[in-house]
Amino acid sequence: MSGDKYVIEKFxxxxxxRILSNGKLVHDSPEEKFEELMDSVYRLNNLSYPKFHKMDxxxxxxxxxxxxxxxxxxxxxxxxxxxxxxxxxxxxSSLDTDLKYNTMLRxxxxxxxxxxxxxxxxxxxxxCIRNKIKGESVFFISDHYKMKEQIDYIKLLFATExxxxxxxxxxxxxxxxYESFLYLVTRKDDQQGEEFSNESLxxxxxxx
Amino acid sequence: xxxxxxxxxxxxxxxxxxKDIKPEDIGDDQPLFVxxxxxDSIDALELIVLLQQHYGLKLAKxxxxxxxxxxxxxxxKYITANKVK
Numbered sequence: 001m002s003g004d005k006y007v008i009e010k011f012x013x014x015x016x017x018r019i020l021s022n023g024k025l026v027h028d029s030p031e032e033k034f035e036e037l038m039d040s041v042y043r044l045n046n047l048s049y050p051k052f053h054k055m056d057x058x059x060x061x062x063x064x065x066x067x068x069x070x071x072x073x074x075x076x077x078x079x080x081x082x083x084x085x086x087x088x089x090x091x092x093s094s095l096d097t098d099l100k101y102n103t104m105l106r107x108x109x110x111x112x113x114x115x116x117x118x119x120x121x122x123x124x125x126x127x128c129i130r131n132k133i134k135g136e137s138v139f140f141i142s143d144h145y146k147m148k149e150q151i152d153y154i155k156l157l158f159a160t161e162x163x164x165x166x167x168x169x170x171x172x173x174x175x176x177x178y179e180s181f182l183y184l185v186t187r188k189d190d191q192q193g194e195e196f197s198n199e200s201l202x203x204x205x206x207x208x
Numbered sequence: 209x210x211x212x213x214x215x216x217x218x219x220x221x222x223x224x225x226x227k228d229i230k231p232e233d234i235g236d237d238q239p240l241f242v243x244x245x246x247x248d249s250i251d252a253l254e255l256i257v258l259l260q261q262h263y264g265l266k267l268a269k270x271x272x273x274x275x276x277x278x279x280x281x282x283x284x285k286y287i288t289a290n291k292v293k
Contacts (some may be wrong), residue, residue: 050246053227112253113224118261 006007006158007193008200011169011183012068013208014061020208034178049130052119052200055180056117059126062088062171066127075124075165078185081134085163086124087154089140092174094120123171145170146196147205155196156162158187170205182206219273222234222279223258224251236281244279252277264286 013020017037019027019133027041037061042052045067055063075084095115102187104110116122121139128137136157140150157163167180183204185196217231220240224247225263238244243254256279259265267273276286 048228050226050228053225054250109257111257113250116250 004079004158004187006155006185006187006196008184008196008204009184010069010073011181011204013177013179013181013205014065015208018208023207026055026068034061034173034176039073051126055112055126056094056100056114056171058090058094058096058120059123060173061119061173061178061180062123062182063073063126063130064107064122065169065171065182066130066167069167069182070131070133070183076132076186079165081129081132083135083162083164084133085135085154085168086133087140087150087157087166087168088124088136088138089122089145089150089170090120090172091143091144092140093141094118094122096174120199121205127167133167135166145205147201150198151198151201154185161185168170180208181208209284209288212287213280214219216283216287218253219258219262223254234280237279240277240279255283259283259287263291265290 010022012022017028017030017032018025019041027037027044029037029040032040034057041064047067052060052063058177067168097114099115101110101118104114120141121137124137124139127133138153140146142149154163154166154186155166157166165186166183167184169180170176171180171182181204183201186193194204212238214231217234219221220226220234221229221231226245234245240255241247247255252273256267256273259267267276276282
């Protein structure tokens with residue numbers, strides 16, 4: 001609806017061994033390799049989610065970022081599950097896993113468990129399963145983070161009453177290099193948080 | 209048979225990335241799916257791959273799957289009965 005105010009309620013980011021949760025640095029170990037980082041954060045957070053270990057790197061990165069984003073916050077307590085959307089983007093799609101799968105094919109028998117991650121939107125599925133989200137979802141691929149386009153798309157979803165809340169951001173993993181930035185944007189006039197604008201989002205994105 | 213079951217437990221933990229489970233935690237007759245180890249349909253496909261990779265066996269009939277993959281014990285029996293002499 002026109003006149004509605006959208007706010008960024010929460011955000012989280014993971015990059016080069018650093019984890020940021022709502023502006024607070026909660027983990028800082030730049031020397032850790034990605035797998036070590038994921039394992040140590042899984043243990044430190046006392047997570048009990050065996051499926052995490054089966055995920056590919058992209059899904060682990062996005063899933064873990066969403067865990068920090070939604071820590072101690074049950075989205076479905078505040079919003080209908082089919083009114084919570086997930087809008088993500090990255091540059092390399094699922095290429096990291098695609099290459100792994102291709103190598104397996106060349107070596108003989110390929111793993112079905114690897115094959116299922118040869119699409120980037122599997123990450124969206126993992127976040128939705130974990131948080132019981134059933135709303136609109138999409139994964140965009142672009143050569144750089146097109147923040148303004150993402151904001152416009154999400155505002156369109158709000159304006160057309162498709163969603164009342166949205167997990168969104170950028171999750172990129174390729175050949176050991178990674179970067180994730182997720183935020184929760186909602187439509188609530190009384191909600192505290194950053195205004196959902198290109199300027200605000202850029203400021204938060206540049207914190208990591 | 210006992211050695212085969214021990215090997216299978218190690219291979220299952222490794223192939224299915226069951227990091228929270230140790231091979232010795234898996235009972236010989238413990239159900240692998242749903243109420244047992246909680247494996248899912250993708251894991252079932254991985255077990256078929258495991259049979260091929262480690263034992264050179266292809267599941268002849270898909271409908272045999274639930275019986276063959278019921279437990280480590282049932283997998284071991286299937287391997288013993290069907291392995292190439």
